[in-house]
Amino acid sequence: MRIGLLGTGPWAQMAHAPALSRHGELDFVGVWGRRAAPTKELADSYGVRAYDDVDMLLADVDAVAVALPPAVQADLAVRAARAGRHLLLDKPLAPTVEQARAVAEAVEEAGVASVVFFTTRFQxxxxxxxxxxxxxxxxxxxxxxxxxxxxxxxxxxxxxxxxxxxxxxxxxxxxxxxxxxxxxxxxxxxxxxxxxxxxxxxxxxxxxxxxxxxxxxxxxxxxxxxxxxxxxxxxxxxxxxxxSTESAVSALIRAADALLAASRTGRPHACDAAFGLRVTEILATAEALLDGEA
Known part of the structure; x- marks a missing residue:
């Protein structure tokens, strides 16, 4: 499976890029980021392509791993799903129920696999x-x-x-x-x-x-x-x-295993976008209570 990385921040550097590069069944194709210099630096360190256009990366891959703030992740996840790309996402899926639902619906409509990386679940x-x-x-x-x-x-x-x-x-x-x-x-x-x-x-x-x-x-x-x-x-x-003694990199490799399995079998993983949506709904309810809106 050809996979690209969206994001260049600390989590992308510490977990995503190492996991994607070490996985035996993934072809780590390249990196897209919101800033050119960090994108080139991270891509160069793994010998992959630095993309300055996210759609160009989507055209070259079968899947994307996302290490971006939730609001940015949600918008790009919808875009990637509609392009037919499988999704290895981070938590929380989105900062609002509306955005999380858009991701889950895009995944279902496109028939792509999705896994949200709740670290503990993959230890x-x-x-x-x-x-x-x-x-x-x-x-x-x-x-x-x-x-x-x-x-x-x-x-x-x-x-x-x-x-x-x-x-x-x-x-x-x-x-x-x-x-x-x-x-x-x-x-x-x-x-x-x-x-x-x-x-x-x-x-x-x-x-x-x-x-x-x-x-x-x-x-x-x-x-x-x-x-x-x-x-x-x-x-x-x-x-x-x-x-657990397992590192985040090892856990993320297991999450990638889960994405591969879901993409091959068509059976949703327990930590898919639909589960990510449900978690978002619970968080939003709690937030409303804290803000005195419920």
Whole structure:
């Protein structure tokens, strides 16, 4: 599969470009970015073509991997899907429900494969745990804590404008939801949303499976407190999400495997654009509660 990379920022440099170049079944064709100099620098470092026209890149590939801010990703994903290109996307799928729905609809209408890279879902230890707990059932409650220190230290490459605008809810919220939803069922409603220090938010969800869950999300946690955890309690006892030693590059290679499989079989992956849309809907509901609009 010929694949191109859209984006040249820290995540593209640290994860996407290395993963695409190392994957044995992908032909990494080239890079398009919004600024010429970083695009050429990243492309040159991998010996691929630097594109200054996104449509020219789309014409040369079968698929695209996207490492761009959510609003930019959403618009380009629709464009790529309509061109018949498979999509390896990042979370969140889009910053609004309307934009996320446009992506999901474009994917369905074009019949292309899509995978949204929720990092934890593509780590083997976490994937096995999620599958096992979903089969067990009988969960009474769950909790997830995703605490980052992006805005607590000095000069984090991920302190980007869109993260400053949207905060932890939209950046790490998708990770927490990607773990809880496949186990506890869809969120029937967000029953509470409260702010904490900095960009910290606390959410309470009611799930279709009968359980409730709480989420604590932050990008302004003290560095000594950062980390991710999830716990379930029910008739089977107490279980916790195992830690993973896998790098983001390895996880992204597994996401590319999933995209290849979906493109070959025609069977949607669990983390496709439709799931990305559902996550966006939940985040938008929580945001409205925080803003006093719901």
């Amino acid at each position: 083997p230890e976490a994937e096995a745990w999620i599958t096992e707990q979903a089969a067990v059932g009988g969960w009474f409650t769950g909790r997830a804590e995703w605490l980052g220190a992006v805005f607590s230290g000095d000069g984090s490459p991920f302190a980007t404008p869109w993260r400053r605008e949207k905060g932890a809810l939209w950046d790490v919220g998708p990770h927490a939801l990607s773990v809880l939803l496949p186990i506890l069922g869809d969120a029937k409603r967000v029953t509470a949303a409260a702010p904490g220090p900095g960009d910290t938010v606390h959410l309470v969800l009611d799930h279709a499976g009968g359980a409730s869950s709480t989420l604590t999300l932050s990008l302004t946690a003290p560095p000594a407190a950062e980390g991710a955890a999830a716990e379930l309690r029910g008739s089977a006892g107490v279980t916790r999400l195992p830690e």
